[in-house]
Amino acid sequence: MRTRLQRFRLSITPQRILAVLFLLLLGYLVVVPLGVMLQETFIVHPLERFQIPGSMPGDYTLAHWQRTFVGENAYAFFYRPLINTLIISLGLAFLALAIGGTLAWLVVRTDLPFKGVISNAAIIPYVMPSWTLALAWITLFKNQRIGGTPGIFTALTGIATPDWFAYGLFPITITLALHYFPFGFMLIGGALRNIDAQLEESAELLGASRVTILRRIVIPLVLPAIFSTFLLTFSRGLGTFGTPAFLGGPVREFVLSTTLYANLIGQRPGIGYLVAFVMIALGVLVLYMDHRIIGTRRSFVTISGKGARAGLVALGRWRWVVAGAVLAFIFGVIAVPIVALAIDTVMLRPGVYALSNFSLHYWIGEASLAIGLGTGESGILRNAQLMRALGNTMQLAVVVALVCGVLGMLIGYTVVRLRGTLISRLLDQLSFLPYLMPSIALGSIFLAMFAVARGPIPSLYGTFWLLAIACVVNYLPYAVKAGINAMMQIGPELEEAAVMAGASWWTRMRRVLFPVQKATYFSGMLLPFISVTRELSLLILLVTPATQLATTITLRYTDRGWYPYTNGMVLLLVIIVIGSTVISRRLMKTDLAKGLGG
Amino acid sequence: MFAGDVRAVWELDLDIPDGSFTTLLGPSGCGKTTTLRMIAGLEMPTAGEIRIGDLVAFSLAKGRSLAPSKRGLGLVFQSYALWPHLTVAQNIAFGLEVQRLGKAETARRLDEVAAALQIDMLLGRYTSELSGGQQQRVAIARVLVMRPSVLLLDEPLSNLDATLRMDMRAELKRLHAETGATVVYVTHDQLEALTMSTHIALMNEGELQQFAPPLDLYARPANRFAASFLGNPRINLLEGTAERDRLLCGGLTVPLEAPLDAAPGERVVLGLRAEELRLAPIVNGEAAAGRARGTVTAVLPTGSDWYYRVGLGAADLIVRQNELPDLRLGDAVWVAPEPAPLKVFAADGRSLTGAAGLATGAGLGTAVAR
Numbered sequence: 001m002r003t004r005l006q007r008f009r010l011s012i013t014p015q016r017i018l019a020v021l022f023l024l025l026l027g028y029l030v031v032v033p034l035g036v037m038l039q040e041t042f043i044v045h046p047l048e049r050f051q052i053p054g055s056m057p058g059d060y061t062l063a064h065w066q067r068t069f070v071g072e073n074a075y076a077f078f079y080r081p082l083i084n085t086l087i088i089s090l091g092l093a094f095l096a097l098a099i100g101g102t103l104a105w106l107v108v109r110t111d112l113p114f115k116g117v118i119s120n121a122a123i124i125p126y127v128m129p130s131w132t133l134a135l136a137w138i139t140l141f142k143n144q145r146i147g148g149t150p151g152i153f154t155a156l157t158g159i160a161t162p163d164w165f166a167y168g169l170f171p172i173t174i175t176l177a178l179h180y181f182p183f184g185f186m187l188i189g190g191a192l193r194n195i196d197a198q199l200e201e202s203a204e205l206l207g208a209s210r211v212t213i214l215r216r217i218v219i220p221l222v223l224p225a226i227f228s229t230f231l232l233t234f235s236r237g238l239g240t241f242g243t244p245a246f247l248g249g250p251v252r253e254f255v256l257s258t259t260l261y262a263n264l265i266g267q268r269p270g271i272g273y274l275v276a277f278v279m280i281a282l283g284v285l286v287l288y289m290d291h292r293i294i295g296t297r298r299s300f301v302t303i304s305g306k307g308a309r310a311g312l313v314a315l316g317r318w319r320w321v322v323a324g325a326v327l328a329f330i331f332g333v334i335a336v337p338i339v340a341l342a343i344d345t346v347m348l349r350p351g352v353y354a355l356s357n358f359s360l361h362y363w364i365g366e367a368s369l370a371i372g373l374g375t376g377e378s379g380i381l382r383n384a385q386l387m388r389a390l391g392n393t394m395q396l397a398v399v400v401a402l403v404c405g406v407l408g409m410l411i412g413y414t415v416v417r418l419r420g421t422l423i424s425r426l427l428d429q430l431s432f433l434p435y436l437m438p439s440i441a442l443g444s445i446f447l448a449m450f451a452v453a454r455g456p457i458p459s460l461y462g463t464f465w466l467l468a469i470a471c472v473v474n475y476l477p478y479a480v481k482a483g484i485n486a487m488m489q490i491g492p493e494l495e496e497a498a499v500m501a502g503a504s505w506w507t508r509m510r511r512v513l514f515p516v517q518k519a520t521y522f523s524g525m526l527l528p529f530i531s532v533t534r535e536l537s538l539l540i541l542l543v544t545p546a547t548q549l550a551t552t553i554t555l556r557y558t559d560r561g562w563y564p565y566t567n568g569m570v571l572l573l574v575i576i577v578i579g580s581t582v583i584s585r586r587l588m589k590t591d592l593a594k595g596l597g598g
Numbered sequence: 599m600f601a602g603d604v605r606a607v608w609e610l611d612l613d614i615p616d617g618s619f620t621t622l623l624g625p626s627g628c629g630k631t632t633t634l635r636m637i638a639g640l641e642m643p644t645a646g647e648i649r650i651g652d653l654v655a656f657s658l659a660k661g662r663s664l665a666p667s668k669r670g671l672g673l674v675f676q677s678y679a680l681w682p683h684l685t686v687a688q689n690i691a692f693g694l695e696v697q698r699l700g701k702a703e704t705a706r707r708l709d710e711v712a713a714a715l716q717i718d719m720l721l722g723r724y725t726s727e728l729s730g731g732q733q734q735r736v737a738i739a740r741v742l743v744m745r746p747s748v749l750l751l752d753e754p755l756s757n758l759d760a761t762l763r764m765d766m767r768a769e770l771k772r773l774h775a776e777t778g779a780t781v782v783y784v785t786h787d788q789l790e791a792l793t794m795s796t797h798i799a800l801m802n803e804g805e806l807q808q809f810a811p812p813l814d815l816y817a818r819p820a821n822r823f824a825a826s827f828l829g830n831p832r833i834n835l836l837e838g839t840a841e842r843d844r845l846l847c848g849g850l851t852v853p854l855e856a857p858l859d860a861a862p863g864e865r866v867v868l869g870l871r872a873e874e875l876r877l878a879p880i881v882n883g884e885a886a887a888g889r890a891r892g893t894v895t896a897v898l899p900t901g902s903d904w905y906y907r908v909g910l911g912a913a914d915l916i917v918r919q920n921e922l923p924d925l926r927l928g929d930a931v932w933v934a935p936e937p938a939p940l941k942v943f944a945a946d947g948r949s950l951t952g953a954a955g956l957a958t959g960a961g962l963g964t965a966v967a968r
Contacts, residue, residue, distance in 0.1 A: 003645065006661035010642060493679035496640055501693035501744070502667030511692075515683045 014505040019414045019423045026430045029473050033449035034280075040448050041065065041274045047267040064270035078275070081254040088173050088244070088255060089237035095177030096233045097226065100184020106326065107185075108192040110313045113323045119189075121330045126182035127581050128334070128574050129534035129551065131242030133175035135570060136337030138246060139344045139563065141166045145250055152340060167251040172244055176237055178333050183236075184229040191225035192218075210313075231290040235283050239438020241537035242551075246558065257440045257537065264444060264541055273448060276441040283436045338574060341567040345380075348372045362564040373562055380568040386553065390572065393533055393550040396464070400471040401529040404479040405521050407472065412483020413513065417492070428484075435477035439537035446470045447541050462544040474538050475528040482524035486517045526584050530577050606632040607643075608804040614797070616651075619774050619781045621791040624801035625827070630784045633801070634750050637782065638673045639666035650748060667693075672741030673750040676757070678733050680725040680740075687721040690740045697744075711743045714776075731762050742777065749774075749781045755790065767794055788828045792816065800824050814954030817939060822947040825869045831905065833869045833941075834915045840866045840950075845942065849890035849911050850935050858942060858950045866950065869941035872918040876934040877906060879924055889932045894925050908933060 044052055044059045052063045068078050106112050107119055125133075141161045142151040154160055164170055195218060203213050241257040248258060256279050263272030315322055348359035349372060359365070361372050365379040380386050411431055418424035434442060446469065450460040460466040494516065498508045514521075536551040543552045550573055554566040607629040614620045622630035635641040637648060639655065642663060648656040650671070655664045666673075680689050687708060694704040712718040715735045725733060734754060741749065751770075755763045771794055774781050785791055791798050792812045800807040800815065800823075808820040819825040825833045838847025840860045845852040847868040860866060880891065895914070896907035903920045910933055917933070925931060942950045 003658055006658055007642075007644065009661055010658075010663050491677070493675045493677055494681060497673075497675060497679040497681070497740075498692070499640065500638065500666050500671070500673050501740075502665070502696045503692075507696065512681055516681070 015414055015417045016423065018410065019418055019427055022411055022414060023423065023427055023430065026427070026433075026476075029469065030430060030433050033445040036454075037273045037445045037448040038277060041270055041277060043270065045267070045269050048270055061270075064274050068271055068274050077259070077271075081256050081259045082278070084169060084248075084253060085238060085255040085257075088169060088176065089234045091169075091173040092176040092180060092237045093230045093234040095173065096180040097184050097188075097229050099177065099181040100186075100229065101188045101226065103181070103185045103326065104189035104192055106322065108189050110315050110322075111319065112315065112326070113319060114327060118323075118326055118330065121327075121334065122185050123182050123581070124578060125179055125330075125333050127530055127534075127577050128179075128337075129242070129536065129570060129577075130176065130179045130240055131246055131536065132337050132341070132570055132574060133178055133333075134171070134243040134246040135558075135563075135567060136340040137171050137175055138166075139340045139567065140336075141171075142250075152343065163251060167247050167249075168253045169248075172247045172255075175247070176240065176243055179243075180233045180236060183233055187225045187229045187232075188222060191222045195221050227293055228290060231286050235286045235436075235438070238279060238282055238286070239440055239537060241440045241540060245555070257438065260440055260444060261540060264447065269448070273444060276444040279438045279441040280436070283438050283441070287436050338571065341571050345564045345568040345571065347564070362568055373564070375560075375562055375565075377562075377565065380565060380572070383565075385548070386550075386565070386569060389548045389553040390550045390569070392464070392547060393573075394576075396467055396471065396549065397529045397532040399468055400475065400532045401525040403468070403472050404475050404528040405525040407476065408479025408481075408483040408524050409486070409514075409517060409521060410483070411476075411480045412485075412487050415480070415484055416487040417495075428480075431480040432477050434473050439474065439535075440540065442474055443470055443538045443541045446473075461542075462546060464547055466542055467539055467547060467549070470538055470542055471528070471532050471535065474535075475531055478527055479524050482520060486520040486524075490516055522584070526581070530580060533577050533580075534573055606804055607636070610646075610806055612799055612806060612809060614780065614782060614799075617778060617780055618796040619771070619783065619794060620797040620799060621783045621785060621795040622799050622801060623785060623788060623791040623827070624807075625786055627803070628801040629804040630786075630801050631752055634673075634752055634782060634784050637748075638671055638750055639664065639669055640673075667696075670747045671750055672744055672746035672748070674734075674737050674741055674752065674754050676753045678737040678757075680733060680736055682725055684724075685721065686717065686723055686725065686728070686736050689725065689736060690721075690743050693740065693744050707743050711739045714742070715739045730758055731766070734758070734766065738773070742773075747779055749777070749779045751781065751783045753785050754783075755785070755787075770794065789830060792828065800827065802827075808953060808955060810954035818949070818952055818954040819869075819941065820949050820953030820955065822867060822869075822943045824953075825941060825943070825949075829871055831872050831916045831918075833871050834875070834913075834917075835943075836868045836870065836910075836913055836915075838866060838868060840864050840942070848913050850933065851888045852935050852937065852940070853888070854940075860944060860950055865945050867943045867945075868935075868937075869943065870915075870935055870937055872905065872916050874935065874937050875915060875917040876936055877908065877917055877919060877925065878932045878934070880930045880932055889934045892931050892933045894927055894929045894931060897925065897927055906931075 041064050042060050042062070044055045044057055044061050044063075046057045048064075049055045049057055051067075052061060055061060055063075068074060071077075103118075103122060107115050112118070138151065140152050141154075142149075143154060143161045143163070143166050144150065145163055145167070149155075151161065151166070199221070200213050200217055203217055208216070239257060241261065244253075244255040244258050245261070248254060254262070256275055260272050260275045260279070263269070263275060345362050346359060347357050348361055349357055359372070361379060363379045364381050365371065366382070367376050367378045368374070369376045377383060411427065415424050415428045415431075418427075437445075446466065447461075450457075450466055450469075452461075453459045460469070490513075494512055495508055498512045503511065534551065535549075536555075539549060540552055540555070543549060550569055554569050557563070557565040557569075610629075610633060612633075622633055624630050632641060636643050636656075637650075643656060643658065645658055646656075647654065647658070650669055653664070653669070654660070654662060655669045656662065681692070684692070690711065691704050691708050694707060699707075708721075709718070712721060715738060717732065717735050717739060720728060720732060720736070725736065728736065734757075737754075754770075755766055758766060767790065770781075770783075783791075783795065795812050797809065798812050798815050799809045802823050808815055808824050810818075815824065816828050819828065822835070826835070836848035836850065838845060838850075840858050840862065841854075842857050842862055843854050845854060845866065845868055847866070850868070852868065858866070877892075878889075890910055892908040892910040892915070894906055895909045898905040898907070903918050904925075906917045906919065906925060908915045908917055908931060915933065940951050944950050
C-alpha cells in the first residue's frame, strides 16, 4: 500500500497537473452547462406558468416534454421543423457530396487545366459566411411576398419568382450545399490523393480495366471519405441558423435552429432548451455513426508518402470546356453573391435597378429620414453602431484565435504526453465534445449556464467574455486536434533531450516546444479567426445591445427590411475573411485544409 | 510494468562495473531501451532501486526519484533528437545555459568538445543541413559537453549506413577510452556488442539472460537463447540424448570427460558453432569415431571463408571452412564435431556445461526493477 502511495507521489508531474486543471475547466464549461440546460427543461419559467395551469415559477414539470412531443400542437411546433431540418440536411449533404466529389475527382484524377486556381478558389465559398448566399438569393429572387421591392431577377426580367423557389426549403438546401461543397472537395480530394499509386498499378498489371480498377479499388478506398463528408455536412446542416432564418422566415417555415431561437427569444426557455437537447442528441447520433462506420476503416487510406498519382484520365477535347465550366461555377458561387449584394448597397431607391439610382448613401451618407429608405441611419462607414459592432467582431476574433491557439497546443501537449492513460483519453474526448453540438445549441447551453450567477461565478450575460468563452469552446476541437497532430509529428524525444539537459517544464515550453511548433500554431489560429468573424448561429443567443457583433447586428436590419445595410456589412465581413485567408497563405503558408481536419 | 500489465522489465538485478562499456543486447521488445530509460530517469520503475555510484537515483521504498539532469548522465537518442530551430552551437550549449555556467566557460567547453569531435566548422549550421554522421557527432557533443560520468547510448548506429557504422564503432571506442566514462550501450546487433563492449547484458522478453564479457558469453552461453543470439552464422543446434560418457546428437557422437548434470537417456541439445565442425570428403567409405555422413546442400563463399550447408539426417548444419575446399554441391562428406568448449543444453534451455557470468565487482550501480 505504501508503495502505491509513493508511486502516486512520484507521478505528479507538470503534465498531470495541467491535465487535471484542463479536465476541470472543460468539465465546467462543457459538461456542467449541458446538465444545467437539461435541468431547465424540467422547470417552469416565469412566462410559462400561464400555459401550465396551477404552476408556479420554479416548479418541476414534465409539461415541456409533453407539449413538445405529444401535445396537440406538437406537429406544427416540433415535428414539422424536425422534418424540415432532416430534409434540408440530407439534401445539402447529397448535393455537397456530389459537387465536391466531382470537383475533387476532376482536380486529382484528370488532366484538367488551371488546377491551382481551381483548388485555391474552391475553398472560398466555405470561408464566406454561410448566409451570404442566402442574402444574395433574397436580393436576387425576392418577390412581393415580403412586401417592399422586387429582387434583381424580377426587376430585370419582369417575371415574378414563385414562393417555393424564392423562399423555404428549396433555396435553403441549395445555398447551404453551395456553402459546404468545399468540405467534400477537400476531404475526398485528400483521400484520392493519398491512394498509393502502387495499389492501382498492381491491379493494372493483373489485367484489370480502368473501370474495374475504379469500381473495385479506388471507390472502396475513398468510401470512408465519402461517408465522412456526408455525415459531416449533414451534422453541420443541423445546426445552422442564418440561412434558414433569412430564407425560411418569409414563408414561416421553421427548422430546429430557428425554433430554438424563437422559443428562447419568446421567453419559453423550457421548450427552447428541449429543442436544443434534441439537436445535440441528433448531432451525437450522427457523429457516433461516423465513428462506427468509418472509424476503423479510415486506416485503409494509407498515407504512404508515395501517393504518386496513377495515370490521369485524359479529357481530350473536353478539357477546356470542363475547365471553363468549373471555373465559371466556382467564381459564380463566389462572385455572384458578392456582386448582387454590392449592387443592392449602391441602389438608392431599392428595387430600381438603374444607373440613375446609383448612390453611395448607404455607405457614407448622412442619417436622414428622407433619402432612400428613410431609415434615419448613417451610412455604414459612418455609422457608430455598425462600426462598433465590427470592432467587437475583430476584437473577439483576435482574442479567440490567440486563446484557441495556446489552449489547443497545451491541451494537445498534455494529451500526447500522457498518452495511454485514462486522464489523457478523458481530456481528448472532453475537448472533442463541443464538436458534436450544433452551434446554436451550444450557444443555448452557455445561455442556460451563465445567464444567472452560480456560486462564485457571476452572471456573464451581456459581457464580452461570455462570447469569448462560447467561441473558444466551440473551436477547441479543431485547435486541440491541430495541437495533437503537431505534437505527434514532433515526437517526445525533443522534449526528453531538454529534460536530460536539466530544463524545467517552463523552459522546455519556452525554448523548445513553442518555437518548434510555430508554423502549426499560426495555421491553427487562422481557422478560429475566420470562423469567429463570420459566426452567427453560436452567438445570436448571447449578444446584447452592448456586445453586438457585425453578424448579429445585421439581423436587426433584415427584420426591418433594410437590406442595404445588412448586405453592406456582410460585404465588409467577406472582404475581411477572404483577405485574411489569402494574406496568411502568402505570408505564413498556412493551410486551411489542415485546420479543418481534412 | 507498463499500463495494462505489460511486463517490460522483470526482476532485473544488474551491477554495471565502473568505467566499463556495457551493452544491453537483445531482440526488439526485450526491454533494453526501457532499462536504459529507467537509468536515465525518463521512465519510472514500478518497484526497486537504482544507484549510480554512491548516489541513489531512484528508490520506490524511500519515494525518491532524482531528476535526470541530476544523475550525472548523458543520453544520446536513437533519432539524435537535435532541436531543429537551433544551430549546432546552440544545441550543444543548451544544457550549459540551463545550468547557468556563464558565457566564458560555456564557450570554452563548446570549442573543446567541437574540436574533439571534429565538428568545429559546423557550429553555425542548422541541424537540417547536416548529414547523418554529422548529426550524430553533434548529438554526442551535446552530451559530452556536460562532462557526465555515465554515457547512455540508445542504438546510435542504427540510422547510419554500413561503412559509416564501422567508422563510428571505432570512434565510440576511442571516446570511451579518452573520457573514461562508463558507457551503457543499447543495441540489437550482436556484432556491435561483441566488437565494442567490455561486458554484455543479454536480455530477452524483459528478463536478463546473462551478464558477462563478450567472448565469455560467446564461449559459454547460459542458455539456448544466448547461444543462438550471439554468433554469425547462428549456432547449429542438434537434438539428441545424453549418456554417462557421451552424447548422441543428430548422428554425431561426442565423448564426455565428465558426466553432465542429466539423467542417462535424457533429451538434450548440443550446440556447435559453424567453426566447431570439420568436414572431409568421403574417400574410402570407412567410418571414423564420432563422425557422421552428410550431404552438401549449398556452397557459400565469402571471399575469405567458405560456408557450407550440410544436410545431416533431418538437420541442416552450417559449417565454416577456411581451406581451399574440394567440396561441391551434392558431395557426400564426413562431419566431425570439435566443440571448443562443449555447449550442451537441457530440454528447458538452460546450459548443462557451465555459463560465464560476472560476480559483482566494484559496482557502478545496481539496477533492480520489478
